[in-house]
Amino acid sequence: MSAKLIFSDIDGTLINDDLQVMPKTRDAIRQQIIKGNIFIPASARLPKGIMTAVGQILGVCPMIAYNGALALDETGRALITRFFDAKKAAEICRYVDKQQNGSAWNIYSGYVWYCAQEKSSLIKHEEEIVNVKATPAKIDQIEKLQGVHKALIMGKPQELDRMQKELTEKFPDLSFVRSSKTLLEVVLKGVSKASAVKILAQEYKVPLENCIAFGDNYNDEEMLEEVGQPFLMGNAPDELKEKFGAGHVTLDNNHDGIAQVLAKIE
Template structure:
């Protein structure tokens, strides 16, 4: 039976230069040739996932927005979970009212919107990393959306820690998790990379205990807990490395090291 290989992207599949190294690319392609399935799992939007995954394979299933949107290899949705536009606008209004340099981004389907305030450099930096352009928007425009898959908040790490605590108190119906020290993700409760991996495994008729997963941060934790073979990268926070099997970091082909040991 085919093995399913789930992998986070930033800090895991790509190195600090935002590249999939030749060694990691080859290791994954060799698994695909054996009939195994590679599934990128990310907080990114679908287009931003394919700027990376497309370097390895032409098509693959994927888990986007931390699990809020799960697509099969043909790009058809298996799962799509979103918050109402009104609730997303409410959170964005709260963020703007703080006026502390935290910038909101809203993702709906294949679209990425942001508030063009004083901190555009953070958005520009994210655009450069994921190689997708964001669209300047406003809370009035957010209210008109059909639904929102994810809110991404960008800011200084200590500000986001405080924001996370505040939002968890105000909005217990949402799953609020850091994907990097300067990035805070907001999706509906019940959505996680683990739930996304479960949807893909069900589609392929594979037991999660026979699946592999690679990650490096807190938003990968539920995915790693869900599979039988979890692997954390050497660049992950120390408390996560204590929980899971650890490989080399993302700059030293940690994924390839493990995949090359598989039969």
């Protein structure tokens, strides 16, 4: 097996349940970089949140943020930046507030993460995970942003199921994808980790069949389909494991699943 570009989701994939990159995985990735291969995190996180995790391995790297709405090279130059209209983002925020079901909205524009002025426990928990502080804002302020890379709705699984259906009908030009049972990601339709992977492969002049990707959830599915060497973590949903087959499933994120695969790369 060989690879030139190594793409990896972060939460549930690169890091364990304690939010750490395990030493064996860290060393396996560093060895691949020494060999000349390029490691590219691909996450729903904002750039600062990506480096909270990846900074445990190396200081700088290319990255795919916001599920593909933003991609940067190792110098910080934007390779992809796809916004949706801030007025639509504000509408989503007002919709979430009207539900009064404990859900929380988040808006990401550039390097800034915005949330409601009164931070819910869901927001505070996310801040602890990504080690980044959200900026409290009024919805009227959200409406005046130049554009929005991503919105994120946090809430109970059943409530998100219902809201996902309603919002998909209300905003046909946006994509609503679950990154976990309690997280609903919102980006411009056509934006995905897969589309970003394709652009970065072209940027680095590497055929997609020579790219490897790791993921653990539904927002990774298209990315895994795009590359020649896809691998699901052992903690991925059974439905995805069945789709990709046992030969494309590695150990879970708490047992160095990435390192197990990278050990086979020549």
